[in-house]
Amino acid sequence: MSQHQRIFFWSITAALGGFLFGFDTAVISGVEQSLQSLWKLNVWEHGLTVSIALIGTVIGSMTGGIPAERLGRRITLFWIAVLYLLASIGTALAPNWPIFLLFRFLGGLGVGASSVAAPMYITEISPAKSRGKLVGLFQFNIVLGILVAYLSNFLLADMGDESWRWMLGVQAFPSIIFLVAVIAIPESPRWLLLKRGQETEALKVLNMIDPSTATETLAALKQSNTQTTKSTRLFSGQYKTPVMLAVLFAVFNQVSGINAIIYYAPRIFEMTGLGKSSSLLSSAGVGLINLIFTLISMNLIDRYGRRTLMKIGSVGLIVTLALVARAFYVEDFSGMTVPLLLFVYIAFFGFSQGAVIWVFISEIFPNEVRASGQALGSFTHWIMAALITFTFPYLSERFGGGNTFLFFTIMMVLQLLFVLRIMPETKGTSLEKIERTVFAH
Numbered sequence: 001m002s003q004h005q006r007i008f009f010w011s012i013t014a015a016l017g018g019f020l021f022g023f024d025t026a027v028i029s030g031v032e033q034s035l036q037s038l039w040k041l042n043v044w045e046h047g048l049t050v051s052i053a054l055i056g057t058v059i060g061s062m063t064g065g066i067p068a069e070r071l072g073r074r075i076t077l078f079w080i081a082v083l084y085l086l087a088s089i090g091t092a093l094a095p096n097w098p099i100f101l102l103f104r105f106l107g108g109l110g111v112g113a114s115s116v117a118a119p120m121y122i123t124e125i126s127p128a129k130s131r132g133k134l135v136g137l138f139q140f141n142i143v144l145g146i147l148v149a150y151l152s153n154f155l156l157a158d159m160g161d162e163s164w165r166w167m168l169g170v171q172a173f174p175s176i177i178f179l180v181a182v183i184a185i186p187e188s189p190r191w192l193l194l195k196r197g198q199e200t201e202a203l204k205v206l207n208m209i210d211p212s213t214a215t216e217t218l219a220a221l222k223q224s225n226t227q228t229t230k231s232t233r234l235f236s237g238q239y240k241t242p243v244m245l246a247v248l249f250a251v252f253n254q255v256s257g258i259n260a261i262i263y264y265a266p267r268i269f270e271m272t273g274l275g276k277s278s279s280l281l282s283s284a285g286v287g288l289i290n291l292i293f294t295l296i297s298m299n300l301i302d303r304y305g306r307r308t309l310m311k312i313g314s315v316g317l318i319v320t321l322a323l324v325a326r327a328f329y330v331e332d333f334s335g336m337t338v339p340l341l342l343f344v345y346i347a348f349f350g351f352s353q354g355a356v357i358w359v360f361i362s363e364i365f366p367n368e369v370r371a372s373g374q375a376l377g378s379f380t381h382w383i384m385a386a387l388i389t390f391t392f393p394y395l396s397e398r399f400g401g402g403n404t405f406l407f408f409t410i411m412m413v414l415q416l417l418f419v420l421r422i423m424p425e426t427k428g429t430s431l432e433k434i435e436r437t438v439f440a441h
Contacts, residue, residue: 007125007134007209010185014077014121015137016178017114020084022145023152023171024053024107030153031164038164039097052101054389056108057115058382064116065375069195073121073188080117081179083110085172092169115358115378120370123362124188127210128430132301135359140294143350147287190431193221194367220432224367234372242364242438245423246377249360252415253353254384256317257408260392261342262286285339286346293350305427306356307419313352314416320345321409328401357381363426366435 001009028050036046067076083106090103119138126134156166186205193202199218206214234243297309324341326332357377365373396404426434 003208003210007127007130010125011122011134011137013178013181013185014118015141016174016181017077017080017110017118018138018141019145019148020081020171020174020178021111021114022142022147023149023174024084024087024111024145026146026149027153027167027171028053028104030149030157030167034164035097035100039100041097045097049097049101049104051386052104053108053111054382054386056105056110057112058379058386060109060112061115061375061378061382062112063375064113064378065371065373067113068117068120068374069371072191072195073117073124074182074185075187076113076117077121077185078179078182080110080114081175081182083107083113085175085179088169088171088175092165092172112378112382115381116371116374119358119362120374121188123359123431124190124370125186125205125209127213128428130302131363132306132359132427133298135362136294136298136301136355138358139355140291140298143287143291143294143354147291150287189217190221190367190370193218217430217432220430221367224432224435234369234376239366239369239373242366242373243376245364245438246361246373247380248418248422249357250377250380251384252411252418253357253381254388255408255411256349256353256415257321257388257392257405257411258349258353259385259389260404260408261345285343289343289346290350290354293347294355297351297355301355301359302427305425306360307423307425309352309356310419310423311416313348313356314412314419316348317345317352317412318409318416320348321405321412325402325405325409328405360423360426363431363434364424364438367431 032046032050035041035049039045041049064076067079071079087103087107087110090106091100094100094103119135122135122138123131152170153167156163156170159166186208187201189202189205189209192198192205199222202221203214203218206217210217301309320341324338324345327338327341361377362370362374392404395407424434424437426437429437
């Protein structure tokens with residue numbers, strides 16, 4: 001196996017956590033109605049059934065940095081794979097509603113923890129010149145997992161009254177692949193050196209990554225570790241710049257309205273006067289466009305940089321959201337205007353924010369607080385996702401589609417200012433050099 005193939009295998013293995021993240025998040029859409037009638041759930045119980053995984057995700061993202069720091073990135077990924085496997089088998093075989101909730105919650109913990117551990121692991125084992133593309137595999141796998149879940153639900157829908165069990169249980173297969181593959185990858189060299197002091201083991205992994213820069217990278221790591229007396233507390237004030245960058249980036253990711261549009265596309269289309277038959281087209285179309293433009297972005301992120309993608313994406317999001325807001329204000333819902341604008345919106349989102357978020361947040365924190373920094377960015381992302389998802393139906397009904405989409409437009413104008421004035425470029429730079437750049441920024 002060549003050096004490039006080896007690093008790609010390690011990265012795609014960690015990114016399988018993203019595939020299961022996407023699959024686990026989306027699979028509930030195909031089973032929620034069956035579960036509601038099977039266990040005769042009232043409105044509150046039904047809402048909890050759908051959202052219990054999101055609660056687990058918030059907790060998993062908040063605490064995922066702890067095992068990543070104490071046990072190591074690789075061991076944490078292994079236990080995430082175990083959580084996914086338990087969740088898929090447990091929900092598929094659940095004899096009653098409380099047991100089902102327990103295992104859906106465990107799956108949510110896996111999703112949240114994987115959004116911390118997987119991008120961080122890939123960041124720490126990637127050569128600087130291809131780090132963006134390799135970390136981008138995580139986001140690509142999330143989008144692929146969502147698409148596969150929709151397809152899997154469609155194919156298994158005719159399996160009879162118990163089809164929902166098959167829809168949930170099929171996730172066991174990729175979970176087992178993830179579990180087995182994780183055993184074959186090495187630990188992060190940065191964790192080995194900085195958390196365990198295992199210089200020989202760290203150098204061995206660095207040589208596997210790139211023998212021409214291994215000694216130099218090890219020296220830079222040791223220097224960054226001994227240069228100053230650095231605090232390992234994220235909120236010590238020493239790390240205010242990367243903390244500010246991560247929180248703002250995660251907030252902007254969600255105030256773009258992405259989750260409102262993905263989860264409520266059929267509702268938005270109905271608000272424009274289109275029939276319910278467009279809902280299947282919308283979810284499949286949104287998923288496919290997201291996948292295509294995430295893939296395009298992955299191939300450009302290391303060549304043109306994170307800021308370039310964000311500038312192009314921000315302008316595209318502002319224009320499309322403003323046009324959707326205008327359509328609501330003037331009630332111009334002729335033809336497929338709004339659906340087409342939303343498809344273009346998804347393209348710009350996948351090209352920019354969708355692909356860049358996990359890359360950027362995993363790069364900007366110094367080695368000693370990367371786990372807790374990644375956890376902060378991920379936690380902010382999930383809290384905002386929950387907030388936007390839960391409030392969108394109320395906001396759109398209370399203030400109307402025009403005002404709601406105008407709010408998203410204004411937020412993207414602020415994002416563009418953030419990109420132009422504050423966001424540093426991190427492409428093609430070692431993590432230790434980024435640390436110096438961000439602190440000087």
